[in-house]
Amino acid sequence: MKREPKRAMPRAKSAEKNARSAKAGTRKPSLAPTRRERVQSKEDAIIAAAHKSLTTRGFAKTTMSEIARKAGVAEGTLYLYFSNKNALARAVLAVFYKRLTQTAKTGVAKCATTREKLEFLARHHLESIIGERRLLELIASDVRNTDAYEGSDVYKMNREYVAVFDDVMRGGVWRGEIEDGAAQWIKRDIFFGSLEYSMRTLLMKKRSSKKDVAAVVAELVKLLMGGAGVRTEPMSNRDLTKAVERVDAAALRLERLSAVKM
Amino acid sequence: MKREPKRAMPRAKSAEKNARSAKAGTRKPSLAPTRRERVQSKEDAIIAAAHKSLTTRGFAKTTMSEIARKAGVAEGTLYLYFSNKNALARAVLAVFYKRLTQTAKTGVAKCATTREKLEFLARHHLESIIGERRLLELIASDVRNTDAYEGSDVYKMNREYVAVFDDVMRGGVWRGEIEDGAAQWIKRDIFFGSLEYSMRTLLMKKRSSKKDVAAVVAELVKLLMGGAGVRTEPMSNRDLTKAVERVDAAALRLERLSAVKM
Amino acid sequence: MKREPKRAMPRAKSAEKNARSAKAGTRKPSLAPTRRERVQSKEDAIIAAAHKSLTTRGFAKTTMSEIARKAGVAEGTLYLYFSNKNALARAVLAVFYKRLTQTAKTGVAKCATTREKLEFLARHHLESIIGERRLLELIASDVRNTDAYEGSDVYKMNREYVAVFDDVMRGGVWRGEIEDGAAQWIKRDIFFGSLEYSMRTLLMKKRSSKKDVAAVVAELVKLLMGGAGVRTEPMSNRDLTKAVERVDAAALRLERLSAVKM
Amino acid sequence: MKREPKRAMPRAKSAEKNARSAKAGTRKPSLAPTRRERVQSKEDAIIAAAHKSLTTRGFAKTTMSEIARKAGVAEGTLYLYFSNKNALARAVLAVFYKRLTQTAKTGVAKCATTREKLEFLARHHLESIIGERRLLELIASDVRNTDAYEGSDVYKMNREYVAVFDDVMRGGVWRGEIEDGAAQWIKRDIFFGSLEYSMRTLLMKKRSSKKDVAAVVAELVKLLMGGAGVRTEPMSNRDLTKAVERVDAAALRLERLSAVKM
DNA sequence: AATGAATGAGATTTCATTCAT
DNA sequence: AATGAATGAAATCTCATTCAT
Secondary structure, eight states, X not given: OOOOOXXXXXXXXXXXXXXXXXXXXXXXXXXXXXXXXXXXXXXXXXXXXXXXXXXXXXXXXXXXXXXXXXXXXXXXXHHHHOXXXXXXXXXXXXXHHXXXXXXXXXXXXXXXXXXXXXXXXHHHHHHHHHTTHHHHHHHHSHHHHHSOOTXXXXXXXXXXXXXXXHHHHHHHHXXXXXXXXXXXXXXXXXXXXXXXXXXXXXXXXXXXXXXXXXXXXXXXXXXXXXXXXXXXXXXXXHHHHHHHHHHHHHHHHHHHHHHHHO | OOOOOOSOOOOOOOHXXXXXXXXXXXXXXXXXXXXXXXXXXXXXXXXHHHHHHHHHHHHHHOOHHHHHHHHTSOHHHHHHHOSSHHHHHHHHHHHHHHHHHHHHHHHHHHOOSHHHHHHHHHHHHHHHHHTTHHHHHHHHSHHXXXXXXXXXXXXXXXXXXXXXXXXXXXXXXXXXXXXXXXXXXXXXXXXXXHHHHHHHHHHXXXXXXXXXXXXXXXXXXXXXXXXXXXXXXXXXXXHHHHHXXXXXXXXXXXXXXXXXXX | OOOOOOSOOOOOOOHHHHHTTOGGGTSOOOSSOOHHHHHHHHHHHHHHHHHHHHHHHHHHHOOHHHHHHHHTSOHHHHHHXXXXXXXXXXXXXXXXXXXXXXXXXXXXXXXXXXXXXXXXXXXXXXXXXXXTHHHHHHHHSHHHHHSOOTTSHHHHHHHHHHHHHHHXXXXXXXXXXXXXXXXXXXXXHHHXXXXXXXXXXXXXXXXXXXXXXXXXXXXXXXXXXXXXGGOSSOOOHHHHHHHHHXXXXXXXXXXXXXXXXX | OOOOOSSOOOOOHHHHHHHTTTTGGGSOOOSSOOHHHHHHHHHXXXXXXXXXXXXXXXXXXXXXXXXXXXXXXXXXXXXXXXSSHHHHHHHHHHHHHHHHHHHHHHHHHTOOSHHXXXXXXXXXXXXXXXXXXXXXXXXXXXXXXXSOOTTSHHHHHHHHHHHHHHHHHHHHHHTTSSOOOSOHHHHHHXXXXXXXXXXXXXXXXXXXXXXXXXXXXXXHHHHHHOGGGGOSSOOOHHHHHHHHHHHHHHHHHHHHHHHHHO
């Protein structure tokens, strides 16, 4: 099932990639694409082709020759850019996460309140993964398990992506809008886990409406922000209770006092 | 890529069916297994072997010959009981769900309160899937997508399993312990989605403690039962309202008092 | 039972196509075979190997691995050139027909009379198929029935081959050597059907002689050209009848004459 | 591809069959089927089932289990009656030939002239094989080649069948209706070969008409009976013979006359 | 005599990966 | 740097035949 390389592959790739963007300013401008640009665009084409196949057919059914055809390169060329099918899939995931992070950050920046930010993030995530569910299989399976996932590009990009959510949540806590209850990783898992499960349900429904998405998003945000979520004033339930009790007691004493006096 | 069965399979399959011959009591008891018993035990052995391979190596890397070897039968025999690899995987899933449903129901029955029931279900699910994460891949991928998933055995067993959760939730709502907010399917997705995502995090942690599991369970149940869950003293919203009314009334009287005095 | 190709095959296949690159003359001649030449020769080798196996062991008993071994290539390579076993068998048939047509045309061109042409064709066909009877099974069975036979290469080549016979017959009719009786397809079926059946008989005879072949050929041609074929004296039955009647009448007159005289 | 038995099979079959019909008269009549009758009917059922599968799906695609199912017996039972798939197929062929021979003989007996007999035989053969073309594949391939064909039941039955044709032809020759030209086996091959080839053409035609069948039959018979078939004036061979005798007699008298004169 | 579960050799086909050009 | 033909291990699935019951 797996045919791992028998000998180390002589590829210059990483170096190439890292060298990119280096002293771009010093290069003399030219209309014809430079070698570096050509290489980059070819890599992009391969990733785009792989992305398309992966999302439409899934990992197992996607073949390297199919990707090569779509990308307009020879099969052998794929191995010049990526050491194997798994690495290529990981690159696709990395790009996916990069884009996702980008749009998430941009969208969040436009939101005023924590609530709005969370709502945006939830909807954004849900809508994004609905079209790329096959990509998520990758995360849960082979690509993630086979080789060192931690330390890989995908892992890093994933951290960066969820960090957007973490920042929003921490901001909410700091400003007292969200109770500092559970550990952040737990909230994170609840957030993304719920959304991915909902995606499956949505996909199974014959016709999933915008309303369904909205309902999921609303409920999730409500839960994460504390049931109090609808309150305008940010006083906690417990504080309120205490306060009421104090006032109640005070009123009682006043009443007794006045009753005596009168 | 896959070839689905062309003809009906000569298999004895389900226990229910085998029990049919009814007057088992009249047969003279014998220590040697009957033909039917052997068939059943063989099917069990195959499923057990498949389960083991599937959970340890995943669907793609599991081969039929590996399963046959583990089960102690010839490769061809597998196809006597299951029309293809997919069907076998589905049978494994069905057994998994059946067992899961059984233990879930039993456990829930022993719990007194809705809270306890939910906590039990959450912990039970989390602990169960930690060892069988590869099995869950199946649900999310091939087995689910390839053929008519809806209407399949797995689908039915899955419905039965989640129904346990649904019943608990509905019971809680009915008894006023849980707010009847979002649609049931949303709560369900939040519950199971959160747990499965948490499972992944737990598995990635070098050493996931019992405390982590407990924390996830607690937080999830808190959210589903409404934030009120954490209060020490059980003052209900209704109590609070009453108190506010009292304070309001007291304030009114104070106002009158002061009006008299002044 | 059979799985037909799902995707286009990366094959160089036909000679015509390869000749396309046109300025072959400008290329500097080299002794080492070019890539294209190697591809073509490999295809030829595969077809030759398949031909050998097919004719000696028949379709069912011929295995792809056997062909690969004979051709000196890996099994997978076969599928680079032919999408499956059926397609390979059809290619073998196509080559067979091509060669057959070639030699038939050449031979016919050398013959003077229609009779000679038919005799040549009959003998040529009979001798050709005696060594390749297993190939003919293909035509009558799987290869022909499984997929769209009509429109296939084999079909076209077969049409081309039988056209040689058709032309000869039509020529004979046009020149008045053959009576324009039955439909052409009927004559064609009689011609080829008789020969193939005779082949079987010949093969069953412990020692089939040249004389047997000659006898079959002679008889068949005689029939197709009209019974006149065997007459030494070219007098028809009708002529004979007339002659007899004339003699009869003459004898009668003589008798009367002599009776008077005497 | 072939899995021939590894050891001789302990079957009583032949003996059983031959013993049949033995002293039938001595058996006491009974309404319930005897053991022998049951065995015979089971064999018949198997052959009938095999015949159906063989004619509709061909040899390769017909499976023993399919036959067993259709015949209403267990797979193992097939091997009690026939040593392997090939033998079963041969039995089917034998039955086919037996029936064919029977109907051929009956039909021929009802015809007055040689011409009519041939026409009947041709049409009968053509119509019979059109529905059973898959059976004919057997004759041309495996069944015939694999084991000792000569000496087998099929071979004998085939001889018996073609003997019907042979008899008709020999009768025609003896009565002077057919020229005694070619060897009988040649005429036989022409007859059956032409018809089987025509069958293929007929099957390929989108809609083969009765007229097509009639045309083939007419042409074939015309050829076999000699071109005489087309004569306009009906002077029979017998007339011709008489005339010759008269001429001969006349010549004799003339000789005598001249002897007197001289 | 009958059964039918079990066998296991063997067939076709796929495709990630290599490497000579 | 690019190609793409070649590889060959490995996977799934079939089915004639056997044999314990």
